[in-house]
Amino acid sequence: MATGETGIIGKGIVIKGNLTGGGDLVIEGRVEGQIALKNHLTIESTGKVQADIRAEELTINGEASGNIDASSRVAINASAKVAGDIKAPRVVIEDGAVFNGSIEMDVRLPDDI
Amino acid sequence: MANTVIGSSIVIDGEISGDEDLVIQGTVKGKISLKESLYVEGSGVVEADIETQNVEIAGRVTGNIVASDKVELKTDCRVVGDIKAPRILIADGASFKGNVDMDMKER
Amino acid sequence: MATAKELSASNNVDNTVVGPSILISGRLTGDEDLTVRGRVEGELTLSRTLIVEPSGVVKANVAVRNAIVSGVVVGNINATESVELTREGRMVGDIRAPRVIIVDGASFRGRVDMGDVEPGRLPAERPAVVRPTAVSRPSVTPARPTIPAARPTPPPPPSRPTPPPPPARPSAPAATTRPSAPITRPGLGGLGSKPLPPPPPTRVERAESQAEQAGAAEPPTPVLVGAGAKKKVVVKKKTR
Numbered sequence: 539m540a541t542g543e544t545g546i547i548g549k550g551i552v553i554k555g556n557l558t559g560g561g562d563l564v565i566e567g568r569v570e571g572q573i574a575l576k577n578h579l580t581i582e583s584t585g586k587v588q589a590d591i592r593a594e595e596l597t598i599n600g601e602a603s604g605n606i607d608a609s610s611r612v613a614i615n616a617s618a619k620v621a622g623d624i625k626a627p628r629v630v631i632e633d634g635a636v637f638n639g640s641i642e643m644d645v646r647l648p649d650d651i
Numbered sequence: 652m653a654n655t656v657i658g659s660s661i662v663i664d665g666e667i668s669g670d671e672d673l674v675i676q677g678t679v680k681g682k683i684s685l686k687e688s689l690y691v692e693g694s695g696v697v698e699a700d701i702e703t704q705n706v707e708i709a710g711r712v713t714g715n716i717v718a719s720d721k722v723e724l725k726t727d728c729r730v731v732g733d734i735k736a737p738r739i740l741i742a743d744g745a746s747f748k749g750n751v752d753m754d755m756k757e758r
Numbered sequence: 759m760a761t762a763k764e765l766s767a768s769n770n771v772d773n774t775v776v777g778p779s780i781l782i783s784g785r786l787t788g789d790e791d792l793t794v795r796g797r798v799e800g801e802l803t804l805s806r807t808l809i810v811e812p813s814g815v816v817k818a819n820v821a822v823r824n825a826i827v828s829g830v831v832v833g834n835i836n837a838t839e840s841v842e843l844t845r846e847g848r849m850v851g852d853i854r855a856p857r858v859i860i861v862d863g864a865s866f867r868g869r870v871d872m873g874d875v876e877p878g879r880l881p882a883e884r885p886a887v888v889r890p891t892a893v894s895r896p897s898v899t900p901a902r903p904t905i906p907a908a909r910p911t912p913p914p915p916p917s918r919p920t921p922p923p924p925p926a927r928p929s930a931p932a933a934t935t936r937p938s939a940p941i942t943r944p945g946l947g948g949l950g951s952k953p954l955p956p957p958p959p960t961r962v963e964r965a966e967s968q969a970e971q972a973g974a975a976e977p978p979t980p981v982l983v984g985a986g987a988k989k990k991v992v993v994k995k996k997t998r
Contacts, residue, residue: 631860631870640869641860645850651817651832654777658790661774665784665800671777681784 549584557589565600583617596626659694675710693727706736715749778813786818794829812846825855827864834868 544562547553551567562578565585573579575593585600592607598618606612608626616634623640631637654671657663661677670686675695683689683697688705691697695710702717709725716722718736726744735752773791776782780796787803794814802808802816807824810816814829821836827847835841837855845863852869860866 628862629860630862631858633859636872637870638872641866643865643867645848645865645867647830647848648815654775655780656775658774658788660790661786661788663782663784663786665782667780667782669780669796671779
C-alpha cells in the first residue's frame, strides 16, 4: 500500500491477501486477509473487511470481522458492524453500532477490588 | 438528610454497613450496621439484626436492635426482638414484643 | 430508549440511592432505579436502571434493564436494553445487551455481546451455545463450563411474556430455565460465562421498544434472574 499518503481501496475493489504499509488507508471496498498498517485505517460504510487488523488507529463505519490490535484507538461508529476481539488502549462504541467480541483495554481499578 | 434510601420495591438480602443515615422503605434481610441513624419507614420491612446509633421505626422489624443512642418505636410499627439502647421511646399504638435493655453503662 | 442523558432526568420517582459510605453485600433486587454512590457487592437484579456514579463501586453480577456506568463495575452486566460506559466508567466483566455504548475515556475489559444478527451477517456464528467455544482463551477460568450446558437454546423462550412479535429477550428465559448449578465464587468468574442470547430481535431500535413494553408489562422476576445471575459468576480474573 501507499507510504505516507492516504491510500484508498475503492468500492469496486476486492482484495484477498495481506495488506501492509506505512500510510493511512481508507477501505471502501472489500478486503479479506490481513492488514497491518502503521497509521490510520478507515473502513467506510461501504467497506467490508474480513481480516485481522493491526494499525495505529482504526475507524470503522462499515463491516469488519477479525481481530483488531490498535496501538492507539479504535472507533466503532454508529453504522458499523464488527465481530472479533479488540485490543487497544482506547475503544469507543457509538450508539447504534453492533459489536460482538471482546475488548481489552487497561482498566485501572481501585485497589480494594 | 439521608443520602441512602432503599426504595419500596427493593429487596436486599445481605448486609448493609456504612457511616451515613439510611432510610428503608423496602425490604432488608440480613444485617444492618451503621454509625448514624436508621429510619424504617411505614412500608419498610426489616428482618435483620441492627446495630446503629439511632433507629426510628414506623414499619416492621424482626431482629435484635442495639443502638448507641436511641431507639424510637413509632405508632403503627411492629417490632419483634430485643432492644438494647440507653434511650428507648415507644409511642402509643406501637406494637412490640421482646426485651428491653437500657443498661446504664451504655450511656 | 435511554442513554445517560435521557435517563438521569426521568425516572426520578422511587429512586433508590446507595450513599457513598454505604456498603451493601448480598443480593439486591428491585423494580425501581438504583443509584450507587457507595458500594454494592454480590448480586444485583433490577427491572429498571442501574446508575453507577463516579464514586460508586459495584462488584456484582448485574441483571437490569439499563445500566449507566460512570464508576466501577467488576462483574457481568446483563441488560435487556442498554449498557453505557461513560467517560469515567471502568468495567471488567462481560456485557450482554442489545445496545452497548462505550464512550471515549471509558475503560473496559471483557466481552461484549449485542446478540444482534444482521441479516446475512455471520448468522452461523450466532446460534446459542456456539459462542462459548470461542472462549477457550487462556484467561478464562473454570467457572465457564457450567454455562453452556445450563443455558438452553433459545427457541423456547419460556418465562418472559414478551410481546408476541419479537423473540424473547435473552436474559429472562435463560435465567429461569437455568438449573441450579453450583454457585461459583465471585472472583473466579469467567468471561465466557456469558451465554449467547437467542437470536435476538434484529435491529436495536426495535429491540428497545419491545424491551420497554416487556419491561412495563412485567419486570423480570427478580428472584429467578438473581438465582441465575449468581451462578453466572461475577468477576473475571483481574490479571490477564
